[in-house]
Amino acid sequence: xxxxxxxxxxxxxxxxxxxxxxxxxxxxxxxxxxxxxxxxxxxxxxxxxxxxxxxxxxxxxxxxxxxxxxxxxxxxxxxxxxxxxxxxxxxxxxxxxxxxxxxxxxxxxxxxxxxxxxxxxxxxxxxxxxxxxxxxxxxxxxxxxxxxxxxxxxxxxxxxxxxxxxxxxxxxxxxxxxxxxxxxxxxxxxxxxxxxxxxxxxxxxxxxxxxxxxxxxxxxxxxxxxxxxxxxxxxxxxxxxxxxxxxxxxxxxxxxxxxxxxxxxxxxxxxxxx
Numbered sequence: 001x002x003x004x005x006x007x008x009x010x011x012x013x014x015x016x017x018x019x020x021x022x023x024x025x026x027x028x029x030x031x032x033x034x035x036x037x038x039x040x041x042x043x044x045x046x047x048x049x050x051x052x053x054x055x056x057x058x059x060x061x062x063x064x065x066x067x068x069x070x071x072x073x074x075x076x077x078x079x080x081x082x083x084x085x086x087x088x089x090x091x092x093x094x095x096x097x098x099x100x101x102x103x104x105x106x107x108x109x110x111x112x113x114x115x116x117x118x119x120x121x122x123x124x125x126x127x128x129x130x131x132x133x134x135x136x137x138x139x140x141x142x143x144x145x146x147x148x149x150x151x152x153x154x155x156x157x158x159x160x161x162x163x164x165x166x167x168x169x170x171x172x173x174x175x176x177x178x179x180x181x182x183x184x185x186x187x188x189x190x191x192x193x194x195x196x197x198x199x200x201x202x203x204x205x206x207x208x209x210x211x212x213x214x215x216x217x218x219x220x221x222x223x224x225x226x227x228x229x230x231x232x233x234x235x236x237x238x239x240x241x242x243x244x245x246x247x248x249x250x251x252x253x254x255x256x257x258x259x260x261x262x263x264x265x266x267x268x269x270x271x272x273x274x
Contacts, residue, residue, distance in 0.1 A: 029133035
């Protein structure tokens with residue numbers, strides 16, 4: 001069945017918009033749209049009607065209807081709130097119902113001749129000109145708001161060119177001005193969210209013991225010598241030779257800087273003047 005095939009395709013790994021919007025395909029303009037609170041505003045009557053077109057078993061439809069109308073318990077309230085709109089979030093059934101509910105929109109977009117990529121409630125539409133992109137945007141409002149009863153987010157919905165770029169599923173797609181190649185990079189907001197999640201799962205302790213410093217390597221000083229002239233640098237830096245010898249000897253005795261402060265000072269003076 002068409003709806004079941006669409007569900008199976010949507011459950012696979014999300015497709016790459018860059019391949020769809022390749023200049024050779026003629027898609028240069030993108031409708032970057034967003035639906036406000038999609039899972040909270042799904043109309044139950046329209047959803048059951050869409051399911052009824054593919055499912056002939058009435059017991060299955062009744063079961064889905066009971067799941068949709070089961071209600072929710074608000075935190076710190078303890079009372080059951082009826083659910084006349086939306087699908088239960090967090091369960092495996094909601095993404096499937098979302099695909100079925102949005103199938104009508106996918107058909108209308110395809111009939112209009114636009115390219116599109118959708119994953120659950122996230123989608124982008126591709127057009128070959130700015131005028132077609134604006135017409136596609138009007139189609140988005142007509143179908144999603146007029147026919148499906150959803151609400152398009154006005155501040156997060158726009159028409160952009162591939163040169164400007166757009167965000168989709170945690171990545172940013174754009175065409176590089178220098179190489180004229182399509183690029184895909186991790187969105188900055190997604191990266192910051194990932195770093196914050198790692199930071200919360202790996203707490204920093206104030207009294208946490210710091211890792212030991214790496215062993216002193218004189219070769220690093222040699223690599224950074226002016227003009228690569230290490231012998232000349234030792235003459236220009238009088239204390240370098242003494243520091244190297246002292247640090248080598250101190251690391252051999254496994255003494256910390258605090259424990260060997262007096263010892264290191266004496267050794268440094270001896271090496272410096274010799």
